[in-house]
Amino acid sequence: NNGNTLYCPPIGHRQERGDYQESWQPMSMEDAHLKTSQEMADKVTKALGGSGMWGVEFFIGKDGVYFSELSPRPHDTGMVTLAGTQNFTEFELHARAILGIPVMNIPLVRNGASAVVLADTENTEFPNIIGLEEAAKFRNTDFKVFGKPTTRQYRRMAVALSYGPESTDELVKKAKEVASKIKVD
Structure with missing residues (x-):
């Protein structure tokens, strides 16, 4: 934003096999860890240069903040x-940064969570996505089907979303329940 770095409210996530399974926002963090994370993100993104949404991932351990990875684009989590x-959204922020459209701040609007829908097997034919009607019955939820033309084991095919005043733990459970209704055939 005119050379200034803005920060989204922290997003937490859980991984399996090195891939994101669920994410939630906000991620509760100690103020000192948040400040350190933002300082590290600012240094690395300014050193790389350019405009856009940067997904900067950190691990928080007993001894502090550890840099994990950086994506020069919106991040799956x-x-x-x-x-x-x-x-x-992270996609709107990316477009606005590239197009030079101002963003004054990025406040948290509400709690939310996401959970992935994975393919079980490899298939070179366009997959059928089933269970959308059941998934649509949940209140304060949504899902996005990616429309990928083929599958392989553990390929991310869709994401389930939940939002509301509940705790992020409760919202993760709800997103996982929605995701469990969606099957890739």
Whole structure:
């Protein structure tokens, strides 16, 4: 934003096999850890240069903050922003930065969570996505089907979203329940 670095409210996530399974926003963090994370993110993104949404991942351990990875684009764990957790999704923020459209701040609007829908097997034919009607019955939820033309084991095919005043733990459970209704055939 005009050379200034803005920060989304922290997003937490859980991984399996090195891939994100669930994410939630906000991620509760100690103020000192948040400040350190933002300082590290600012240094690395400014050193790399350019405009856009940067997904900067950290691990928080007993001894402090550890840099994990950086994506010079929206990050998969940030799909939780599609649940309306902040004033702009990560995709809107990326487009606005590239187009030079101002963003004054990025406040948390509501709590949210996401859970992935994975393929079980490899298939070179366009998959059928089933269970959408059941998944749509849940209140304060949504899902996004990616429309990928083929599958392989553990390939992310969709994401389930939940939002509301509940705790992020409760919202993760709800997103996982919605995701469990969606099957890739």
